[in-house]
Amino acid sequence: MIRLLAAVVRRDLLLAMRRRAEVLTTLFFFIIVVSLFPLGVGPEPRLLQTMAPGILWVAALLASMLALGRLFAPDYADGTLEQMALSPEPLTVIVIGKVLAHWIVSGLPLVLLSPLLAVQFGLGAPEIGVLAASLLLGTPVLSLIGAIGAALTLGVRGGGVLVALLVLPLYVPVLIFGAGSVGAQASGVGAAAHLLLLGGALAGSVALAPWATATALRIAIE
Structure with a gap:
């Protein structure tokens, strides 16, 4: 299982590096959206500090959704996904590998860039640390939930709009x-409760989302 998982992740990462333009589009979208808000709102420090967590999280959510289109669609178009489903290897493990590779390409860079982008909003070091930790826990959940929506709308006309309608309420x-x-950390309450809830959401998504995605893929292929 570990070898299969590593092989799927390696394959998808190699394919992503061949399509650097698509990967960089998601990254630049996140950077541009976050960077434009201070210019539009103005230089008021307290206002920027208050808005920063929501802006960064909404930008990360939208960037994650933007990358969902390339999770299964290329393999579905060339028939590779059907061969994966027909192989004796567990489709659930293949799904986990593909989602992990998707997060490494589209989610992890957002986590690494968020502290740098948060500086322009005037956030302190504790708040920036909590922001990075929340994104580290939350962005995999976005990828796992988004995989279900991407699988359900695979091959459907207007699938991008349907994915948004399906996954946004869950996001x-x-x-x-x-x-x-981040707001709780800034107010002195502490962010432990929120981070624990994100950790619980991540554990639940890891346990349930791959099975649901594999089932949706089989339905889409049939």
Whole structure:
């Protein structure tokens, strides 16, 4: 299982490096959206500090959704996904590998860039640390939930709009807890409760989302 997982992750990472333009589009989208808000809102420090968690989290959520289109669609178009489903290897493990590779390409860079982008909002070091921790816990949840939506709409005309309608309601709790953790840290309450809730959401998503995604893929292929 470990070899299969590593092989799927390595394959998808190699394919992503061949499509650097698509990967950089997601990254630049996140940077541009976050960087434009201070210019539009103005230089008021308290206002920027208050808005920063929500802005960064919404930008990360939208960037994650932007990358969902390349999770299964290329393999579905060339028939590779059907061969994966027909192989004797567990489709659930293949899904986990593909989602992990997707997060490494589209989610992890957002986590690494968030502290640098948070500086322009005037956040302190403790708040920036909590922001990075919340994104580290939350962005995998976005990828896992988004994989279910991407699988359900695979091959459907207008699938991008349907994915948004399916996954956005499920993204809302992650957005609330993620942005709320930074606000709680700034107010002195502490972010432990919010981060624990994000950790619980991650554990639940890891346990359930791959099975649901594999089932949706089999339905889409048939």
